[in-house]
Amino acid sequence: MKFNQTLFIARSTESVDIYLSNHTGAIKAITLGALLSSEFFSSSVAMDAMIGKMLLQRVVESLKLDHFDYLSTAESAIGELYAHILACKRNKISLESFDYPPQKLFELSIILDAYKTLKQSMGLKDNADVLIEAIEALKDTDYFNTYSKVVIDTFEENGVRFYGNTLEKEALDIIRALPHAQSVETDHHSVNPIATYTPQQSRFDEAIFAIKAVRASMMKDVKDTDIAIVTGNLGSYRRVLESYAPQYGMKLRFSSGTPMLQCPLFQTYLLYKNFEEFNEFYAQKVQEDLTSGILTYEGIEEVKQQFLQIKKLHLRATKLRENTQKLFDTKIDFKEMILSLAEETYIPPLKEDYGIWVAEPNQMTQHVFKHIIFIGTDLSVFPPKSKGNFLSTPDQREHYLGVDNSYLLSQYYFDQLRRNCESLHISTALQEGKKKLFISPIITDLPVIRLEGYEMESENEYLLHHRRFHQDERFEEYVSSMHANETGHYDGLLSEHRFESGVLSASSLNEYAKCPLRYLLTYQYGAEPLMIERDDDALEASDIGTIFHSIAEVFSKEVKAGSIDLGDEATIPIKERLQAIATDVHQSYIQKHIVDEGKTPNIFHEIVLDDLLKGLFEEHHERGLLIRFLDYVYTNGKLEHFEKSEQRFLLDDDFMITADKDKAIVKGFIDRIDLDKENKILTVIDYKTGKYSKDKENRLIEEMGSFKQFQLPLYLLYASQAYADHTIDSYLLAMRDGKGTKGYAHMSTDEANGLLFNEAYAQGLKLRIREIKAGIEEGDFRMSPSDTNCEYCPHERICHKDILPHKGIIDDGGDNE
Numbered sequence: 001m002k003f004n005q006t007l008f009i010a011r012s013t014e015s016v017d018i019y020l021s022n023h024t025g026a027i028k029a030i031t032l033g034a035l036l037s038s039e040f041f042s043s044s045v046a047m048d049a050m051i052g053k054m055l056l057q058r059v060v061e062s063l064k065l066d067h068f069d070y071l072s073t074a075e076s077a078i079g080e081l082y083a084h085i086l087a088c089k090r091n092k093i094s095l096e097s098f099d100y101p102p103q104k105l106f107e108l109s110i111i112l113d114a115y116k117t118l119k120q121s122m123g124l125k126d127n128a129d130v131l132i133e134a135i136e137a138l139k140d141t142d143y144f145n146t147y148s149k150v151v152i153d154t155f156e157e158n159g160v161r162f163y164g165n166t167l168e169k170e171a172l173d174i175i176r177a178l179p180h181a182q183s184v185e186t187d188h189h190s191v192n193p194i195a196t197y198t199p200q201q202s203r204f205d206e207a208i209f210a211i212k213a214v215r216a217s218m219m220k221d222v223k224d225t226d227i228a229i230v231t232g233n234l235g236s237y238r239r240v241l242e243s244y245a246p247q248y249g250m251k252l253r254f255s256s257g258t259p260m261l262q263c264p265l266f267q268t269y270l271l272y273k274n275f276e277e278f279n280e281f282y283a284q285k286v287q288e289d290l291t292s293g294i295l296t297y298e299g300i301e302e303v304k305q306q307f308l309q310i311k312k313l314h315l316r317a318t319k320l321r322e323n324t325q326k327l328f329d330t331k332i333d334f335k336e337m338i339l340s341l342a343e344e345t346y347i348p349p350l351k352e353d354y355g356i357w358v359a360e361p362n363q364m365t366q367h368v369f370k371h372i373i374f375i376g377t378d379l380s381v382f383p384p385k386s387k388g389n390f391l392s393t394p395d396q397r398e399h400y401l402g403v404d405n406s407y408l409l410s411q412y413y414f415d416q417l418r419r420n421c422e423s424l425h426i427s428t429a430l431q432e433g434k435k436k437l438f439i440s441p442i443i444t445d446l447p448v449i450r451l452e453g454y455e456m457e458s459e460n461e462y463l464l465h466h467r468r469f470h471q472d473e474r475f476e477e478y479v480s481s482m483h484a485n486e487t488g489h490y491d492g493l494l495s496e497h498r499f500e501s502g503v504l505s506a507s508s509l510n511e512y513a514k515c516p517l518r519y520l521l522t523y524q525y526g527a528e529p530l531m532i533e534r535d536d537d538a539l540e541a542s543d544i545g546t547i548f549h550s551i552a553e554v555f556s557k558e559v560k561a562g563s564i565d566l567g568d569e570a571t572i573p574i575k576e577r578l579q580a581i582a583t584d585v586h587q588s589y590i591q592k593h594i595v596d597e598g599k600t601p602n603i604f605h606e607i608v609l610d611d612l613l614k615g616l617f618e619e620h621h622e623r624g625l626l627i628r629f630l631d632y633v634y635t636n637g638k639l640e641h642f643e644k645s646e647q648r649f650l651l652d653d654d655f656m657i658t659a660d661k662d663k664a665i666v667k668g669f670i671d672r673i674d675l676d677k678e679n680k681i682l683t684v685i686d687y688k689t690g691k692y693s694k695d696k697e698n699r700l701i702e703e704m705g706s707f708k709q710f711q712l713p714l715y716l717l718y719a720s721q722a723y724a725d726h727t728i729d730s731y732l733l734a735m736r737d738g739k740g741t742k743g744y745a746h747m748s749t750d751e752a753n754g755l756l757f758n759e760a761y762a763q764g765l766k767l768r769i770r771e772i773k774a775g776i777e778e779g780d781f782r783m784s785p786s787d788t789n790c791e792y793c794p795h796e797r798i799c800h801k802d803i804l805p806h807k808g809i810i811d812d813g814g815d816n817e
Contacts, residue, residue, distance in 0.1 A: 007147040008184075009035060009175065011162040014366045015153050017351070019184070028147075032155075032163065036171055040143050041134035046127040048316070050341075051323055053082045055124070058328065059114045067103050068111070077390065084391045085112060089128035090165035093400045098392060122327060131167050138174050150181040157186070160412045165402045191415055194443075195423040196451040203429040204797075206375040207240040209454070213373050213425060214356055215248045216454040224250070226370040228357040230417065232382030232440075237375065239528075241358060248456070255359035257346035260313065265306045266342065270335070275314050282307055301350055309347045317341055361413035364420065372421040377428045378437040383410030385602060411442050425451050434541060482800060490800075492517035492781035499524055501776040503650070503667045504769065509710040512772045513703075517783035519776075521795045529794035539608050543593070545689045548612065548625050548735070549671060550585045551578075552687060553645040555629075556672070559638075566638045570630050575616050578626055582612055625689060625735050632733070632741045641683070643675040649718045655766050657721050665773065668714045675723075682723045684715045684730035685743075692734035692742040699788065700732075700745040701755055707768035712747045716757045717765060720749065729753050 005026040010016045016029040035041070047055075057078050060071045071077055088095065095108050119126065125133075144150055155162045155172055163169050175181055198213075200206045210229045217227055231237045234256065245252050260266050265282075272278040286303060289295035295303065317337050324330050357367065361382070364372075376382060383406045386394030397403040418424055426446070428439045439446075481490040489496075512519040521527040539547075555578055558564045564577055586609045590601055614624030633639055649657060650664035658664055674683040703709035712730045719728045731746040731754065746754025775781075785801035793799070 004148045005146075006149045006151055007144065008151045009153060011153045011155055012366070018366055019151075019153075032153075032168060032171065036131060036134040036138075036168070041137040041141070042130050044125050044130050044133055046130045047124045048320055048323070049082070049127075050320055051124070051327065052086075052126050053078050054324065054328060054330075055118060055122070056082050056085075056111075056115055059111060059118055063107075063110060063114060065107050065110075067107050080389050080391060081111070084389075085115065086126055086128045087165070087401045089126075090131060090167050091401050092166050097400055098396055124327075128167075135167050135170055135174075138171055144175070144178055144180075148180065150175060150178055152176060152181060152183050154184055154186050158412050158415075159408050160404055161402065163402075191418045192421070192424065194418070194426055194445060194447055196425045196449050197446040198425065198427050198450045199430055200427050201430055203236070203376070203432060204240060206427050206429050207237050208244060209427050210373045210375050211241065211244050211248055211250065212454045212456055213451055214371075215250060215456060217371050218250070222370055224354060224356050228359065228364065228367065228369045228372045228421075230359055230361055230364055230372055230374045232360070232376030232378075233384065234358065234360045236381065238358075245356070251355035252358050253349045253355040255349070255357065255363040257348040260309065260342040260345040260347060261339075263306055263310075263347060265303065266310055269310050269314075270338070275311070278310075305350060306347055309345065313338065313341055313345055361410065361417060365413065365416045366420075368420045370421065371423045371425065372417055374417060374424060374426045375428075377426055377440055377443055379440050380432075380437065380604070382440045383407050383442060407442070410440075414442050487782050492520060492783050494520075494779035494781055497779045499776050499779060501665070501773045503661070503664050504773065505667050506711040506714050509714075509769065509772060510708070512776065513708040513710070513768075514789040515784045515793070516775060516781040517799070518789075518793055518795060520781040521798075524776075527795065527798075529797075539605060541689070543589070544608055544612075545687075547585055547589050547608070548629075548689055549687055550589070551582045551612070551626065552629055552672070554581045554585065556639055556642045556645060560642050566633070570634060572617075575630070578630060579613060579616060582609065582626060586612070623739050628735050628739075628741050632735075637674075641674040641676045643673045643682075645672045646670070647673055649722075651714075651718065655717060655769075657718065666714065666717075666769065668718055670715055670718075673719075675726075680726045682719055682726040682728050684712070684719055684728070686711065686715075686730075686732050688732050688734050690734065690736065692737040692744060697744040704745070704747060704755055707765060710765075710769075712745065713757065713761075713765050716747060716749070717762060720757070720762070727753075728757070 005028060006023075008016070008019050008023075008027060008029040010019065010029055010031050013031060016031065020027060020029055030038075037046075057072070060068065060078065065071070071081065087093075095105060095112065100108065152172065152175060153162075161169075163172060176183070198209060200209050210231075214224075214227050214229060218224055229241070229252075234254070238254065241252060268281070269275075269278050272281065286295065286300065290300070317334060320337060321332055321334055324332050357369070359367075361374075386398070386403075386406045388394045388397065392401065394403075394406075398405055426443065429437050431437055478490055481488045487493050508519060508523050511522055555564070558577075558581075559566060564574065566574065590605055594601055594605065612624050612626050614620045614622055615627040616624060616630070647670040649668050649670070650659065650661065651666040651668075652658040652660070652663045653665050655666070670684055671687050672685040674685065676682075700709055704713055707713075712732070715730055716728050719726075719730075727748070727750050729746065729748040729750070731743045734742045734744060747757050748754045749757050783799065783801060785799070790796055790799075790801065
């Protein structure tokens with residue numbers, strides 16, 4: 001029987017909403033994925049992905065593997081392998097297509113066969129099996145005959161595919177062949193010009209710019225639901241946006257929803273022994289809050305949404321627990337399972353909710369707004385980097401597994417942004433730390449016009465100007481503490497708490513000496529700085545320093561072992577050997593910290609090696625670290641006295657050398673030790689890849705003299721025991737000083753060679769370390785801000801030092817201890 005009803009097959013839930021809002025009559029709208037998984041085309045139920053991964057884990061554990069022996073304990077790798085098996089099946093691709101080495105292909109084939117056998121023996125089917133069933137049923141069905149018209153959404157556009165895999169493409173071809181099927185009419189708006197381009201100094205400033213720009217539009221009577229913030233990488237900007245938006249009277253709606261782990265109702269759920277008790281609490285609490293006026297009838301929808309997602313999560317975990325017991329005779333801790341599932345669960349935003357929509361470009365193709373603020377537009381995040389893993393490269397994923405080209409996809413998304421808003425305002429960060437950033441080449445035709453009139457004060461800035469609104473009790477307590485003359489726990493005085501100092505390093509001692517509160521946040525609380533997250537795929541200055549240290553170590557050891565004969569000058573063969581060492585070290589570092597973590601090497605990683613090698617074989621206006629190092633080697637004894645590198649040491653409570661970690665209170669790590677046995681002189685050298693400056697040297701010497709800088713003093717404290725009958729010299733070696741290098745901040749047991757390290761200094765040093773250790777254990781973390789102490793502090797944005805001048809603890813950089 002055929003009814004006068006239209007079936008609309010959509011590419012997304014957004015398409016469903018848009019089609020229903022623009023069309024009237026009898027319409028059934030459903031996404032392609034939901035259609036294929038419906039009971040009309042498959043009576044089978046796919047096993048939960050967690051069951052599938054557990055099954056695959058059992059398979060791997062039962063096999064004797066050489067190449068993949070690590071998989072039995074690598075949970076994330078098992079997940080990637082499971083996803084790869086399903087992706088290959090959905091795209092009708094064999095393992096042979098990926099050009100694996102013979103042993104790797106052999107073991108993957110064994111794993112796949114064993115997985116199929118075990119799965120079938122248990123009567124289980126995965127998502128790919130169910131999809132294959134659906135395609136077969138689709139070839140011989142009268143389901144579509146009940147509809148007068150079948151309208152198919154746009155699933156290919158400008159080279160971009162909106163179906164997930166080859167099987168879904170086959171399903172679309174079958175449906176399109178129906179006599180009463182038709183494609184939806186695509187309405188392409190013209191691409192609007194970019195309204196303004198307002199670059200910002202940092203990514204943090206970008207996020208604040210977006211918030212202020214939105215607020216400025218709202219003050220011009222633009223509804224918040226008519227404005228969106230789009231970012232090339234939502235995860236990197238979310239924390240800052242969430243933290244600062246309320247200060248400007250704004251509510252944000254994230255397209256990804258709210259992480260389940262951040263939901264207060266979920267935290268309450270975890271306190272209950274069973275769901276029935278939680279359900280009873282929820283019903284009673286909602287009624288009480290409605291009666292008292294805490295919860296409005298409009299707000300109840302949000303709470304209901306949270307409850308339904310928690311219930312869904314609970315039911316899934318319950319079923320998983322039953323199935324793991326039944327299938328594998330394994331009992332899993334229910335709370336651990338709940339938390340594991342919650343990590344990947346988001347509570348979706350309400351469709352009719354108010355607030356500023358915040359999304360990535362891929363979630364904006366069918367949303368229309370008056371104003372869009374687009375941030376995170378630099379090349380390192382937009383287009384997003386194509387990801388590969390140990391099973392497929394980005395190119396293979398694109399060619400075989402239905403993954404769209406990242407550049408083409410981002411170009412499409414950007415064009416859609418320009419079509420779907422009246423005014424597109426773009427901002428780009430100019431740098432991240434010391435790294436310069438460049439706007440994505442996708443974003444062209446930038447105007448010279450900058451957004452104006454967006455600067456305004458937040459609630460915190462009102463507070464700084466002694467204008468504020470009354471807040472909750474805890475906030476008022478915080479404000480009262482700031483007005484009090486004495487320091488309290490908000491200033492870092494935590495005498496009621498107890499902390500373990502642990503084994504102190506030069507870095508942790510330096511932090512406490514600069515500012516105890518800074519030490520507390522960094523080393524005790526492990527607090528994340530309130531700033532835009534760094535690009536995980538990029539190499540920072542610390543990474544480059546580590547690579548250089550390793551190159552210098554390998555080269556020096558080969559010289560000492562006689563593998564490299566330096567001769568009178570740096571010949572081409574010597575330079576080629578240094579280049580080979582650098583290449584090996586660089587590749588090993590990229591393998592360990594990029595490839596092995598599932599990331600993809602990129603051009604920025606190669607640039608690091610090129611920068612290190614600059615000027616090694618030919619003149620270059622910007623000499624790299626390696627030619628500078630080589631010049632230093634030849635002008636300073638050609639490593640004649642090189643003894644060892646990467647010397648670790650531990651000192652006990654009496655500051656004596658110990659090998660017992662349980663007795664140690666101080667630890668250290670020395671880059672390089674030179675030993676002149678004839679003259680009994682030991683030299684400790686620490687490489688610094690940054691630039692030398694005289695101001696920096698003077699400050700370091702001053703801080704070493706007043707026990708605020710501990711690196712070289714700790715080295716001498718160790719070396720004066722390990723080499724008691726030697727003169728001990730030490731210095732920092734800056735690898736960038738003009739076109740050469742510079743040894744600086746000398747400290748020695750010989751007064752003629754630098755700051756004197758004698759018995760009196762050693763005793764003062766030990767006393768200061770004991771004071772710091774006691775301060776930590778007694779909870780004394782009172783802040784000591786100054787221009788120098790606060791320099792490069794990662795917690796500066798959450799510190800209230802600027803509004804505490806009356807406490808008498810802020811000065812011009814003197815002793816604040």
